[in-house]
Amino acid sequence: MRTLNKITLFALALIIAFGMVGCQKKQAGGVVIHVLTMDQAGLKPAEIDQIAREFETLNPDIKVSMEYVGYDYVHDKIVTGMAATPPGYDAAMIDVIWPDEFIKAGYLLDVTNRVTADMKANMFPASWNGVTRNGKIYGMPWLMDVKYFMYNKDILTKAGIAAPPTTWEELIAQATTIKQQGLVEFPIIWSWNQKEGVVCDFTVLLFGNGGAFLDASGKPVFNNEKGVQVLTWMKQSLDAGLSNPSSVSSDENAVEADFMAGKSAFAVNWLFQYSDSNDATKSQIVGQAALAPMPVFAAGAAAGIKGSSVDGSSSFAIMATSRYPDQTWKFLTYLASNEVQTKYSAEMLPVWQNDFQGDALAKLLAATPNNPVTVPAFLAQFPYANERPTVAYYNEASAALQLAIQEALTGVKTPQQALDEAAAKWVSLASK
Amino acid sequence: MTTISPTRPRRQLSLRQQDLRTGWLLVIPALLVILGVTLWPIIYTFILSFYHAPTGINQVRTFVGLGNYLEMIKDQTFWETIGRTMYFTIVSVGLEMVLGMAIAQLIHSHPWGWKFLRFSLIIPWAVPTIVNGAMWRWIYSADFGALNGLLMQLGLIKHYVPWLTFPNLAMPLVILADVWHTMPFVALILQAALATLPLELDEAAAVDGANAFQRFWQIRLPLLRPAILVALIARAVDAFRVFDIVYIITSSGPANRTLTITYLTYLNTFPWGNQGIGASLSFLISIFTISMALIFIRFLYHPEETQ
Numbered sequence: 001m002r003t004l005n006k007i008t009l010f011a012l013a014l015i016i017a018f019g020m021v022g023c024q025k026k027q028a029g030g031v032v033i034h035v036l037t038m039d040q041a042g043l044k045p046a047e048i049d050q051i052a053r054e055f056e057t058l059n060p061d062i063k064v065s066m067e068y069v070g071y072d073y074v075h076d077k078i079v080t081g082m083a084a085t086p087p088g089y090d091a092a093m094i095d096v097i098w099p100d101e102f103i104k105a106g107y108l109l110d111v112t113n114r115v116t117a118d119m120k121a122n123m124f125p126a127s128w129n130g131v132t133r134n135g136k137i138y139g140m141p142w143l144m145d146v147k148y149f150m151y152n153k154d155i156l157t158k159a160g161i162a163a164p165p166t167t168w169e170e171l172i173a174q175a176t177t178i179k180q181q182g183l184v185e186f187p188i189i190w191s192w193n194q195k196e197g198v199v200c201d202f203t204v205l206l207f208g209n210g211g212a213f214l215d216a217s218g219k220p221v222f223n224n225e226k227g228v229q230v231l232t233w234m235k236q237s238l239d240a241g242l243s244n245p246s247s248v249s250s251d252e253n254a255v256e257a258d259f260m261a262g263k264s265a266f267a268v269n270w271l272f273q274y275s276d277s278n279d280a281t282k283s284q285i286v287g288q289a290a291l292a293p294m295p296v297f298a299a300g301a302a303a304g305i306k307g308s309s310v311d312g313s314s315s316f317a318i319m320a321t322s323r324y325p326d327q328t329w330k331f332l333t334y335l336a337s338n339e340v341q342t343k344y345s346a347e348m349l350p351v352w353q354n355d356f357q358g359d360a361l362a363k364l365l366a367a368t369p370n371n372p373v374t375v376p377a378f379l380a381q382f383p384y385a386n387e388r389p390t391v392a393y394y395n396e397a398s399a400a401l402q403l404a405i406q407e408a409l410t411g412v413k414t415p416q417q418a419l420d421e422a423a424a425k426w427v428s429l430a431s432k
Numbered sequence: 433m434t435t436i437s438p439t440r441p442r443r444q445l446s447l448r449q450q451d452l453r454t455g456w457l458l459v460i461p462a463l464l465v466i467l468g469v470t471l472w473p474i475i476y477t478f479i480l481s482f483y484h485a486p487t488g489i490n491q492v493r494t495f496v497g498l499g500n501y502l503e504m505i506k507d508q509t510f511w512e513t514i515g516r517t518m519y520f521t522i523v524s525v526g527l528e529m530v531l532g533m534a535i536a537q538l539i540h541s542h543p544w545g546w547k548f549l550r551f552s553l554i555i556p557w558a559v560p561t562i563v564n565g566a567m568w569r570w571i572y573s574a575d576f577g578a579l580n581g582l583l584m585q586l587g588l589i590k591h592y593v594p595w596l597t598f599p600n601l602a603m604p605l606v607i608l609a610d611v612w613h614t615m616p617f618v619a620l621i622l623q624a625a626l627a628t629l630p631l632e633l634d635e636a637a638a639v640d641g642a643n644a645f646q647r648f649w650q651i652r653l654p655l656l657r658p659a660i661l662v663a664l665i666a667r668a669v670d671a672f673r674v675f676d677i678v679y680i681i682t683s684s685g686p687a688n689r690t691l692t693i694t695y696l697t698y699l700n701t702f703p704w705g706n707q708g709i710g711a712s713l714s715f716l717i718s719i720f721t722i723s724m725a726l727i728f729i730r731f732l733y734h735p736e737e738t739q
Contacts, residue, residue, distance in 0.1 A: 072683075076702040079487055101705065105488025185591070194685030246574030248597035248686055258575050320489065396704040406687040410599045 030061035033328050036077055037093040039068040040253070041270045041312065042143040042348045048335075051344065055334045062327045071095075072195065072251075075395070082107050082319060090322040091332060094139055096130045096313045096387070097196070097394050104392045108138040109318040114329050122354040123336075126382070131315045139315035140332040141351040145270050146309040146385040147204055148377060149294045150277070152285060155183050155265040164266075164292040168208065168233065171266060171295055175242040178265050186244035188237065189264040191252045192409060194402050199388065200310045201268055202405055205230045207386040208296035208308030214389055220426040222401070223419035229297075231408050231415035238409060248409050260285060268294070270312055271378075275347045275370050291377040294384070307384030346370050349378050393429045400425035481712035487705035500712035509688075510696070510713075514720070516603065517692045521671040521724075524607045524614075528667055529660070531611065532618030537648070539619070540626040550623070553616035561613065565680030568609035572596050572681070599689045602682055606690055610677055614670070618663045625659030626652065661732045668728065669721045693717055 035052075039045050045068045052064040067089070069077055074093055081088025082105070094102065102108050115137050120128070127141030151164045159178045165171040175187035191197030202222075206212070211226030221227070237243040244264065246254070252269055256276060259267040260283040267273065276282050277289035294309045316332045318325050334340060338360075341350035346368035350356075355364050356379060365371050391397065404422035407413040413421075445453070481500055483493040504510045535553070539546050556564070571578045574594035583589045596602050629652060637647050675694040678684060684691040684699075694717065701710030 079702050079705070082489065105486070105705070106490060107488065194683055194687070244574070244594075245597055246592075246594040249574065249594060249682070254573075254575075261575070263575055393704075396706075399699065399704070403688055406685055410597065410687050412599055412687050 030063060031324050031327055032063040032065050033090040033322075033324050033331060034065045034067065034088065035091045035316070035328075035331070036067045036069070036074065036081065036089040037316075038071040038074050038314075040071040041145055041272050042314070043344055044347065047344050047347075051335060051340055052331075054340075055331055058334070059327075059330065062331065064331055078102070078107065082321070085321065086323050087319045087321045089319055090324055090328040091316050091318050093142070094131070094315050094317045096311055096315075097390075097398070099131060099133060099138060099317075100390050100392045101394060102317070103133055103138055107317075107320055109320045109322065109325055110136050110138060111140070111318060111329065112137045123351050124353045124382075126311070126385070127313060127315070127351045130311070130313050131317070139317035140329075140336050141313070141315050142332075142336050143314045143348050144351050144378075144382065145312040145314075145348070146378075146381050147200055147268050147270060147294070147312065148274065148309070148381060149292050150259065150267045150269060150273060151290055151292060152259070152262065152265050152288050153290045154285070154288045155187075155262075158183055159265075164290070165295050166293070167298045167301055168205070168295050169298050172237065172240075172242060175237075175266065176240075179242060184263055184265055186241060186246075186263070187265040188243045188247075189250065189255050189258045189267050190234075190243060190247040191250050191255045191269070192234070192247040192405065193249050193251050193254075194406050195251055196398060196402070197252050198402050198405050199398050200312065202230065202234075202401070203310040203386055203388055204268065204294060204308055205234070205297075208294070208300045208305060210297075210300045210303045210305060218430065220423035223416070223423040227419050228415045229299075231405060231419060233297075234405070235409055235411075235415065248406065259289070262288075271349070271374060272347050274374060278370065291373060293377075293380050307381065309381050309385045311385040311387050342367050349374060391430070393432070397426050397429055400429075477711045477714055480708055481715055483708045485706075485708040485711070487702075487707055493708075496708065500708045501716070504709065504712060504716065509691075510693075512688075513691050513693050513696050516690070517672055517674070517694075520603060520607060520610075520674055520692060521668055523604075524610050524671050524674075525664065525667045527607070527611045528615045528618045529664065531615050532663070533622055535615075535619040536622035536626055539623045550620075553619055555616075556613050557616040557620075559613065561676045562680060564609060564613045565677040568605075568612075568677075569596075569681045572605055596682055597686055599687055602686055602690050606678055606681055609681060610671070610674065613677070614667060618667060621659055621663045622656060625656050629655050657732055657734070661728060664732070665725050665728050668724050672721050672724065673717060693720075 037048065043051075045066070048066055048068075052066055056063060067077075074095070075098060078089070078092045078094075081092070094108070099108070112135075123141050124144060127144055128137065131137055131139035131141065149164070155178060156164065156174070159174070159181055161174050161177065165174050171188070178184060178187045190201050192201060203213075206222060206227055209226045209230050211222060211224065211230065213220065213222050215221045234243070238245055238247070244250075244258065246258070250258070252273075255264075255267050255269050256273045258264050259269070259273060260277050262285045274289055274291060278286050280286050283289075293307055296305050296308050300308070316335065318328050318332070322328055336351060338350065338352050338355060341348070341352060342355060342360075342364055345364060347370075349371075350364065352360075354360055356375070361375075365375055388394065389397065400422045404413075404418035408415040408418040412418075482495060482497055484496050484499070485491070485493045535549075539550050543549075559567070570576065572595045574580065574592055574597070577592075577595070579595065580589070580592040584592070595605055633651050633655075634647055637651055642650070673694045674692050675698060678690050678692055678695055679698075682690040684695050693713065697710050697713040697717065700706040700713060
């Protein structure tokens with residue numbers, strides 16, 4: 001009897017100890033799919049939650065558990081989520097710069113056979129480029145975004161400026177006028193802190209000056225005279241007090257906050273800034289924000305460059321080890337459907353090119369008050385969206401470039417020296 | 433003729449032995465879990481540090497021996513980062529010790545409102561580091577920050593200052609945020625230790641003509657040495673591994689001027705996918721922190737002097 005008690009106690013202790021480790025919530029009836037996305041660009045969490053609830057009503061056997069984190073945390077959450085079995089997420093938002101790394105890591109499910117002919121034919125070809133490698137498709141296009149040039153109409157009017165700039169040289173002239181008139185202290189705000197945003201802005205400027213990241217052989221060329229001219233221009237705009245010095249510590253959210261407070265006449269940011277600028281609960285400049293095609297450098301324009309921005313698209317990918325790929329694909333298909341994307345187009349325009357044609361275009365323009373402005377702006381800007389390098393080591397390469405740009409902007413190194421060191425790092429990474 | 437061998441008498445366990453066995457039986461499951469979640473990751477990380485180990489599912493890992501360690505030791509960024517982390521540790525912990533001791537002394541002298549002061553100390557310490565970082569990031573904000581607002585109102589500056597964009601100022605500002613957050617920990621430990629010191633020594637010294645500074649320097653400080661040692665080791669080890677406050681306030685910028693060794697480990701392990709390098713950096717951090725603790729113990733731990 002005494003032995004029996006001991007065995008019982010031992011078994012009980014074992015159950016409690018291991019039971020605590022293996023705790024997992026189970027949903028009665030149907031499955032729960034876990035989806036990770038960002039709380040920044042694109043739709044707001046409340047909107048995606050609403051879409052998820054609509055989907056659940058149509059599919060009572062599938063529950064959707066959404067998780068939202070800032071953009072800066074999505075990548076690492078995916079990496080740590082994939083260390084578990086089953087994975088932490090069934091699907092996750094994938095930025096356009098991550099597919100190569102994640103495909104190499106074996107994280108993404110090949111969904112080529114799930115993509116319908118309708119999707120292939122009617123979604124923008126560029127949206128498929130972001131998730132297609134070696135003929136295989138690894139995600140569902142979701143957000144097509146580029147950086148836009150935004151300006152404050154009221155400030156330009158007060159300064160007597162009739163139209164926004166078409167070249168970066170004109171921007172400097174207009175900013176000088178605005179500063180001299182004391183309308184704002186620092187007319188231009190950028191996201192130049194040591195994060196991906198500074199590489200995005202550098203991409204916009206580099207390609208607008210006729211530059212590029214890599215040549216045809218894959219060798220870095222962003223440190224040639226075109227790249228050095230761009231970085232020198234960035235530094236000079238700070239030194240002249242035309243670009244806000246806080247740009248060096250600002251991300252896109254800080255840029256938006258500054259612009260919405262009426263402290264800047266010009267800003268470069270993703271589309272969400274436009275809709276937020278017209279939201280009276282957040283913005284002090286409701287009705288003053290306007291979009292214009294991104295300027296280019298005069299030398300770039302002379303060389304025939306008509307526009308330059310950066311592709312900031314993202315997709316949703318199913319995790320390779322997900323237990324519920326079918327249910328997850330069903331949700332992603334709903335999330336990216338024409339109807340849903342048109343209905344929720346205030347901050348994120350559809351990935352469907354047929355939504356921008358004929359009767360569908362009229363419907364899209366009428367869908368939200370922002371669309372009459374954002375749809376033409378998208379159609380004008382997206383064709384000039386430039387890609388950042390599609391390499392598996394992109395994050396580390398980007399970090400080297402972020403450092404170089406910051407070193408030049410803070411005067412630690414000359415633009416040439418800083419870019420040369422970053423280029424050398426890229427060569428070293430490519431050879432590994 | 434058959435012989436019957438005598439049965440071997442069953443060994444009887446004493447009551448103490450039986451209790452011991454039962455105790456072990458009850459503890460083993462929990463012990464297995466604890467070892468599984470603490471010891472195994474350490475062993476696994478140590479093994480990983482000898483491999484080229486890219487992040488991913490079923491990735492091929494290549495044994496590189498001490499390659500990851502040698503790569504780091506040869507890397508200029510690594511040594512710059514170590515130097516920066518040492519700077520953070522020395523200045524941050526130094527300030528915390530000096531300020532913590534001053535405040536502990538103040539509370540110990542029981543001035544008016546000392547109980548409120550002691551209670552107030554808990555507030556910064558109770559704030560989670562992430563929240564503390566976010567708060568100070570806003571305080572330092574160039575366009576909306578409280579620091580600029582205060583200095584403008586006092587007439588000390590004419591224009592808002594983008595504090596976090598200056599390469600040589602960013603780290604001191606992170607240190608200030610860290611000191612505000614963790615100094616109370618030091619103050620409370622030292623104040624608790626002060627409260628246990630015998631009053632007779634202090635009073636006897638006063639009778640002998642020792643002034644307040646002499647009594648502090650020659651009597652209280654030596655007696656406080658064990659408490660100082662505890663606070664110093666706890667804070668120095670913690671400060672050397674600083675990550676979250678840097679992540680939130682500066683993200684290692686501007687121009688890497690707040691890049692600390694734990695941040696470099698994080699970058700290698702997660703964003704860059706170099707798990708082998710990340711693992712080797714983790715062990716190098718351990719070597720540094722253990723060395724620091726041993727140095728402190730060697731120079732400060734003299735139990736015979738405080739007895």
